[in-house]
Amino acid sequence: MQLTRFTDYALRVLMYLGGQADRLVTIREIAEKHGLSENHLMKIVHKLATRGYIETVRGKGGGMRLARRAEMISLGEVVRDTEENMDIAECFAADAQSCVLLPSCALRSVLIEARKSFLATLDLYALSDLIGRPGPSGNLGGEMTRGA
Secondary structure (H helix, E strand, C coil): CCCHHHHHHHHHHHHHHCCCCCCCECCCHHHHHHHHHHHHHHHHHHHHHHHCCCCEEECCCCCEEECCCCHEEEHHHHEEEEEEECCCHHCCCCCCCCCCCCCCCCCCHHHHHHHHHHHHHHHHCEHHHHHHHHCCCCCCCHHEEEEE
């Protein structure tokens, strides 16, 4: 399984913002720091803002910051919100199934289980685990999202 660039960059934006919690950050700053396109980042920032991960401040001196504490942002949630297609193989897509092994193929159920395990593992971690900021319990933040 490979995450799209959109999701990769969304995670980078959140990590950067999490490391700069005491100030507003601009798209230009993140683009320059990571060597990314400002236009592409604008789309990502828009999606992250509409999903409630970040808040934006317009105008002179504006920018963006996390809308929630880093320990309250689940990596699994971010991946689910930013990945348009979590289909691991052709048999997942209802409109593009040409495999002759369907519907009796046992591989599909194994792949479904693998996808669930992948997301369940991501659900164990919070943004704070990636940026090393302690959560309210003094731990590195993942504890609040484990088991969720």
